[in-house]
Amino acid sequence: MKKIILMLFVTAIGVLSCSEDKEDDSNFDSNSLIGVWTFSNIDADGATGNIKLSNDILTVLVNGGCDILTYDFKADQTVNVSFRDFTETGNSVNSSGTGLLIECPINVRNSTSVWELEGNQLSFINGNGAIETITINIDGDTLTVPGEVINEDNLAGTKAIFVRE
Numbered sequence: 001m002k003k004i005i006l007m008l009f010v011t012a013i014g015v016l017s018c019s020e021d022k023e024d025d026s027n028f029d030s031n032s033l034i035g036v037w038t039f040s041n042i043d044a045d046g047a048t049g050n051i052k053l054s055n056d057i058l059t060v061l062v063n064g065g066c067d068i069l070t071y072d073f074k075a076d077q078t079v080n081v082s083f084r085d086f087t088e089t090g091n092s093v094n095s096s097g098t099g100l101l102i103e104c105p106i107n108v109r110n111s112t113s114v115w116e117l118e119g120n121q122l123s124f125i126n127g128n129g130a131i132e133t134i135t136i137n138i139d140g141d142t143l144t145v146p147g148e149v150i151n152e153d154n155l156a157g158t159k160a161i162f163v164r165e
Contacts, residue, residue, distance in 0.1 A: 028138050030077075030117045037143050037162035039069040044147075044158045051158060057102055066104030069150065071143075071162065073115060079124065081111045 040062060042055040061068060072080040085107035115124040122145075123133045137144040147158030 027119045028117060028136075031075075032138050033073045033115075033117050033122070033136075033143075034075050035073060036165040037071045037073070038067055038165055039150075040142075040161045040163045042147055042150075042155065042158050043144070043161055050154065054154065061102065061104055064104065069162075077114055077116060079113050079115050081113070083109055085109050 039058075041059055042051070044051045044055055058068065066084065067082070068084050070082045072082070074080070084105040086105050111127065113125045115122060117123075117136075120135050120137065121133050122136045123131055126132045134146055134149060141164035143162040143164070144159050145162070147155030147160050150160050
């Protein structure tokens with residue numbers, strides 16, 4: 001189980017390193033993105049297996065107050081990314097026999113990038129110094145990005161949901 005969590009978040013250091021270039025008629029003003037966005041859940045629409053298990057674990061952690069991943073988009077077109085380092089996660093068997101006890105990681109990592117929003121296309125400089133573009137959706141205080149942004153290998157086809165603080 002720790003390996004699944006590790007796989008989900010080991011790519012978080014390059015959290016903005018995937019690209020998805022679907023065109024859409026959505027048009028968002030850059031001001032609609034400014035603010036602090038906190039990871040809420042994965043929308044996996046009927047997913048099973050590892051994606052469902054991973055989402056269940058993330059849900060427990062988020063509901064317990066663990067800020068797994070946060071984006072702070074600023075008006076000067078910089079973004080600060082803060083994420084938990086799951087390589088140092090402790091886990092053990094719950095003594096009451098209800099399963100594994102997964103703890104919120106103590107270590108937090110931070111990175112900074114620049115961004116630009118044109119319509120629903122969010123472009124940024126990834127951890128490798130390359131320009132990446134993804135399709136996003138903003139609905140009030142809910143931001144949806146491709147799950148691949150969090151983990152390209154394990155969350156393909158899902159959507160990561162963030163809420164504005």
